[in-house]
Amino acid sequence: MDPFVVLVLCLSFLLLLSLWRQRSARGNLPPGPTPLPIIGNYHLIDMKDIGQCLTNFSKTYGPVFTLYFGSQPIVVLHGYEAMKEAFIDHGEEFSGRGRFPFFDKVSKGKGIGFSHGNVWKATRVFTVNTLRKLGMGKRTIENKVQEEAQWLMKELKKTNGKCRSDSPFISWSMHGCV
Secondary structure: OOHHHHHHHHHHHHHHHHHHHHHHHHOOOOOOOOOEOOOEOHHHOOOOOHHHHHHHHHHHHOOEEEEEEOOEEEEEEOOHHHHHHHHHHOOOOOOOOOOOHHHHHHHOOOOOOOOOHHHHHHHHHHHHHHHHHOOOOOOHHHHHHHHHHHHHHHHHHHOOOOOOOOOOHHHHHHHHHO
């Protein structure tokens, strides 16, 4: 068989396989324009006016539609009603964070910066509770700031009005507030 024919057959097979995988991967995703293999829907997006481009897609596919950036599906919510329904009416289902594969490898899915799912929710609850115990959102933080300011004033009075550029007092008082 001619090598050119074999190459065309292989490329055709790979293209069909890619299209089949994209179709089966859509599953329960909302409708959207048909993506091309490898580039997805990049060719349909006007980078100069993305807002108008998304508005045009919403007129064709409705307020919730799917775009593909490469092989990655992105669900787009367009308009107040779609966003209100998702984030207020169904807030618990949409309260998570996106995944960043690079940071997943670096942080192993832990920590406050790039965790997600149940780990992120538990870390967030712990962090907010700890900050509240330390005075976040309460008047007690003001008392701590005033206490540190009074200490700073006492220390500055001890210098008898002499100017010192190497004085650590200000940084100490700032650390005391933090």
